[in-house]
């Protein structure tokens with residue numbers, strides 16, 4: 338069992354590989370790594386390049402949008418959606 342999780346912070350599919358930005362749960366460092374397109378949607382194990390801890394990451398699937406918007410510019414979008422507030426008071 339892996340004690341370290343690499344969270345995919347952002348990712349981008351290129352023609353040859355998956356470019357990801359990952360965060361190590363052990364050392365909290367952010368690093369980028371590229372994976373072959375074959376690994377799309379899979380859980381892969383590797384060692385953190387920063388602290389060397391073995392861990393695993395869940396690679397994203399390429400979405401339909403990403404297949405179409407291939408040539409779009411890099412845009413960092415912060416998606417922080419908090420809890421939804423429903424006021425049901427009369």
Ligand SMILES: [Zn+2]
Pocket residue numbers: 361362363364365366385386387388389390
């Ligand atoms: Zn690390």
